[in-house]
Amino acid sequence: MVRQHAKETTWTVSIANVQPGDRVLEIGFGAGKAIQLLEKKATHGFVYGIDLSATMVKRAKERNARAVRTGRVTLQQGEAAHLPFEEHHFDKVVSIHTFYWWSEDPYIFLTEVFRVLKPGGTLLFTFSHGKMGEERDYYDQAFIEEQILTLMKNIGFTAVSFRPGPISRQFKHIAVLGTKPSAS
Structure with a gap:
């Protein structure tokens, strides 16, 4: 999966605008390359990072062993619908290829992310929305x-937008972004 999703993973991280002092959460980190x-x-x-799979938590901890040992990376098993973090905890929340599992009820996922984002924080999630050469996209622009x-x-997100991403393995990718408003 790391090699298979390398192009969109690298692209997503490159547009996440992560700053040196940021506290970042990745939801559904898989083998931990984006981490x-x-x-x-x-x-x-x-x-x-939080991921449903105990196997992926183990693999990602192996991939990121040094950073885990120093305390700069914390990886755990859990669900996006019930994030085990306090309110206003993260500057950025990133998720790659998880939309398909929460898209049946995105309200739960999006409200949880909104809760844990700091004011001024950003959500960025990337997913495949269609395949080259197919008549219709899985998720079209209207959707x-x-x-x-x-x-x-x-x-409550502001500055909500989407950005076309790379084509990888014939799949078209898109990033959706939104910002939690700063406290007034």
Whole structure:
């Protein structure tokens, strides 16, 4: 999976705008490649990850052993619908290829992310929305704009947008971004 998703993982981390002091959460980190890339950007910050699979937690801890030992990376098993973090904890929340599992009820996922983001914090999630050469995308632009972006705005996200991403293995990718408003 690391090699298979390398292109969109690298691209997602490159547009996440992670700053050296950021506290970053990755939801559904798999084997931990994005965790590794995020940790290199958050040089004075911390990277956390949550994944449903005990096997993936083990693999990601192996891949990121040094950073886990030093306490700069914390990886645990858990669900995106019930994030085990306090409110206003993260500057960035990133998720790659998890949309498919929470898309049946994105409200739960998005409200949990909104809760744990700091004011001014950003959510960025990337997913495949279609395949080259196919007549119709799995998730077309109307679905993304009318369903996902509208829901994010209703929850309270601002600066909600999407950005076309790389084509990898014939699949088209897209990133959706939203910001939690800063406290007034």
